[in-house]
Amino acid sequence: MKKLFKGADGRPGSAVDEEKALAKALKRLADGEQKCKAVMAWSRKLPKDIMMFKGSVQRLATALQSDVPTAGAQLSRLLATLEAYAAMQGPTGGLGADDKLVTSSIGAAALSMTRGGADAAGARSPWARLRSKTPAADAREKASGTSIAPVELRAARLATVELEGMLALSAERSAVDPQSRIVLAANLGAAAQIYLERLDIAFPGDSGWYIGRADDVATEPGGSITVSDLLDARVDLVDLLTLPKGYLAVLDGGGVVSVLGARDEELWKAPEAAAAAPQPAPSATATEPAAAAPTT
Amino acid sequence: MGVYEGRGQLAKGIKELLSRWAETKGDWDDSVSQNFEKRFLIMLEMDVRSATSAMDSMAQILAAVRRDCSDDSTG
Numbered sequence: 001m002k003k004l005f006k007g008a009d010g011r012p013g014s015a016v017d018e019e020k021a022l023a024k025a026l027k028r029l030a031d032g033e034q035k036c037k038a039v040m041a042w043s044r045k046l047p048k049d050i051m052m053f054k055g056s057v058q059r060l061a062t063a064l065q066s067d068v069p070t071a072g073a074q075l076s077r078l079l080a081t082l083e084a085y086a087a088m089q090g091p092t093g094g095l096g097a098d099d100k101l102v103t104s105s106i107g108a109a110a111l112s113m114t115r116g117g118a119d120a121a122g123a124r125s126p127w128a129r130l131r132s133k134t135p136a137a138d139a140r141e142k143a144s145g146t147s148i149a150p151v152e153l154r155a156a157r158l159a160t161v162e163l164e165g166m167l168a169l170s171a172e173r174s175a176v177d178p179q180s181r182i183v184l185a186a187n188l189g190a191a192a193q194i195y196l197e198r199l200d201i202a203f204p205g206d207s208g209w210y211i212g213r214a215d216d217v218a219t220e221p222g223g224s225i226t227v228s229d230l231l232d233a234r235v236d237l238v239d240l241l242t243l244p245k246g247y248l249a250v251l252d253g254g255g256v257v258s259v260l261g262a263r264d265e266e267l268w269k270a271p272e273a274a275a276a277a278p279q280p281a282p283s284a285t286a287t288e289p290a291a292a293a294p295t296t
Numbered sequence: 297m298g299v300y301e302g303r304g305q306l307a308k309g310i311k312e313l314l315s316r317w318a319e320t321k322g323d324w325d326d327s328v329s330q331n332f333e334k335r336f337l338i339m340l341e342m343d344v345r346s347a348t349s350a351m352d353s354m355a356q357i358l359a360a361v362r363r364d365c366s367d368d369s370t371g
Contacts, residue, residue: 035364039364039365042361042364046357046361053354056349056350057346060340063340071336074332
């Protein structure tokens with residue numbers, strides 16, 4: 001059945017106008033069908049392109065999430081190390097020269113509040129027993145050949161008062177070469193309480209420092225790391241590491257527990273550590289195997 | 297933000313970072329700074345280049361999608 005469409009004036013439109021409208025509608029239909037095909041084609045292709053795009057920018061995303069914060073933290077540590085060294089410079093000229101003794105007066109007030117050395121002068125600290133746990137020079141030298149990854153110590157980072165106290169602890173400071181090595185006890189990361197003892201140089205490149213477990217577990221030396229590597233992880237130890245030969249410091253989760261001088265006199269005692277000071281104990285017998293993983 | 301704007305900001309950011317680093321190297325140029333540059337900055341620059349190249353490609357793809365799929369009568 002043929003239908004005639006009428007215009008606004010009530011009269012049927014001309015055949016020419018209807019043909020034009022039909023042509024226009026057919027063109028729009030063809031355009032629509034083409035767009036529909038294009039949408040279907042892109043809906044198949046676009047997810048692949050997006051995946052390729054994501055793959056291409058993933059490295060940058062990882063770098064921004066991980067590497068950039070790491071770089072910032074490394075710069076902060078370097079800055080803190082430099083500031084700590086700068087703060088140690090005393091009237092004799094600072095730590096620029098090798099093994100130069102320097103004087104520091106920073107933190108004297110803090111030291112006077114917390115150190116226990118003045119009234120305990122001459123008394124042998126019970127922590128002195130730890131010296132017997134330190135391996136002999138030949139054992140430390142042997143262990144120094146095994147480079148290990150920096151160990152995450154459970155000892156708390158030193159608080160400001162302790163940092164200042166370390167500076168004021170000794171008039172004499174003995175700088176350490178950042179590339180010199182520190183011998184560590186095996187399984188040091190498992191120890192809740194550790195000690196750092198500065199000894200005679202045992203081998204070329206030795207810093208003189210040994211870090212051992214202060215608990216009753218006897219361990220073999222597990223390997224060595226550079227001073228620089230230790231400070232990268234624990235810049236708060238920078239002042240402690242310049243204490244001269246013979247000094248011994250005990251650290252735990254609360255910070256510095258005690259610092260002994262060369263004659264085993266207690267120069268620093270944490271206020272709450274007095275009650276927790278160890279009694280002289282029989283020598284430890286349990287020996288743990290070296291578990292440190294060698295690095296390159 | 298469009299892809300082009302993001303690409304522009306990224307390129308501007310890395311350019312400024314490398315410019316600051318060049319200034320820094322004037323005062324700090326030793327093995328530590330060289331290791332830092334090698335480990336972080338050179339890698340980051342390469343990653344940014346790769347990302348900006350990918351963003352260029354994606355911008356072209358999105359332009360083609362708009363051209364092929366948009367309704368011409370409304371545009």
